[in-house]
Amino acid sequence: MILDWLADSYLWTKSLHVISVIAWMAGLFYLPRLFVHHTEQTTPGTEMDGVFQMMERKLLKLIMNPSMIATWLFGLALVLTPGIVDWGSVWPYTKGAGVVAMTWFHMWLAARRKDFIAGDFRLTGRTYRIMNELPTVLMILIVFSVILRF
Numbered sequence: 477m478i479l480d481w482l483a484d485s486y487l488w489t490k491s492l493h494v495i496s497v498i499a500w501m502a503g504l505f506y507l508p509r510l511f512v513h514h515t516e517q518t519t520p521g522t523e524m525d526g527v528f529q530m531m532e533r534k535l536l537k538l539i540m541n542p543s544m545i546a547t548w549l550f551g552l553a554l555v556l557t558p559g560i561v562d563w564g565s566v567w568p569y570t571k572g573a574g575v576v577a578m579t580w581f582h583m584w585l586a587a588r589r590k591d592f593i594a595g596d597f598r599l600t601g602r603t604y605r606i607m608n609e610l611p612t613v614l615m616i617l618i619v620f621s622v623i624l625r626f
C-alpha cells in the first residue's frame with residue numbers, strides 16, 4: 477500500500493526534496509539580483525534589455541518552475557509519510573507559513589519578469605535589493621523549523 481511505500485522510500489524522498497530545494501533557492505536568490513542590474517543598467521528595447529530578458533526567462537522556466545514543483549511534490553510526499561509530521565508541534569505550521577510565503581515570492585518574481593517584458597521599469601534596484609532579503613529570512617525560518625522541530 478502507498479503509505480508503506482512512502483515509509484520505505486522516506487530517505488530517498490527526503491534527499492530528492494533537499495536537492496529540489498537547493499535548485500529552487502539558487503533561482504530565488506539569483507533572479508532578483510538579475511532584476512537589480514536589469515533595471516539599473518538597461519533601458520527598454522535595447523540589446524542589453526533583450527539579453528537580460530533571455531537570462532530571466534531561462535532561469536525561471538528551466539530551473540525555478542520545475543524545481544519549485546519538485547520541492548512541493550517531494551515535500552507533500554514527506555507530509556504523507558507515516559510518522560514524519562507531528563501536527564501537535566509548532567514547526568509544521570511555521571514551516572508551512574514559510575513555504576507559502578516562499579511560493580508567493582516566486583509568483584511575485586514571475587510577475588516582475590512580465591513587467592520587464594512590457595517595458596515597465598518602474599521598480600528600482602533598491603526595491604529588488606530589499607526584496608532579495610525575503611528568501612533569506614524565509615529560508616532561516618524553514619530550516620530552523622524542520623531541523624530544530626520545536
Ligand code: HEM
Nearest residue numbers: 494497547548551552554555560561575578615618622623
Ligand atoms: C514546498 C513545500 C514544502 C513542503 C510540503 C515541505 C515538507 C517537508 C517535510 C514534511 C519534511 C520532512 C521533515 C523530516 O523528515 O524531518 C521536509 C524536510 C526538509 N525540508 Fe521541506 N518542505 C517544503 C519546502 C521546503 C523549502 C522551501 C525548504 C528550504 C528553504 C525546505 C527544506 C527542508 C529540509 C532542509 C528538510 C530536511 C530536514 C531533515 O534533515 O530532517 N523544504 N520538508
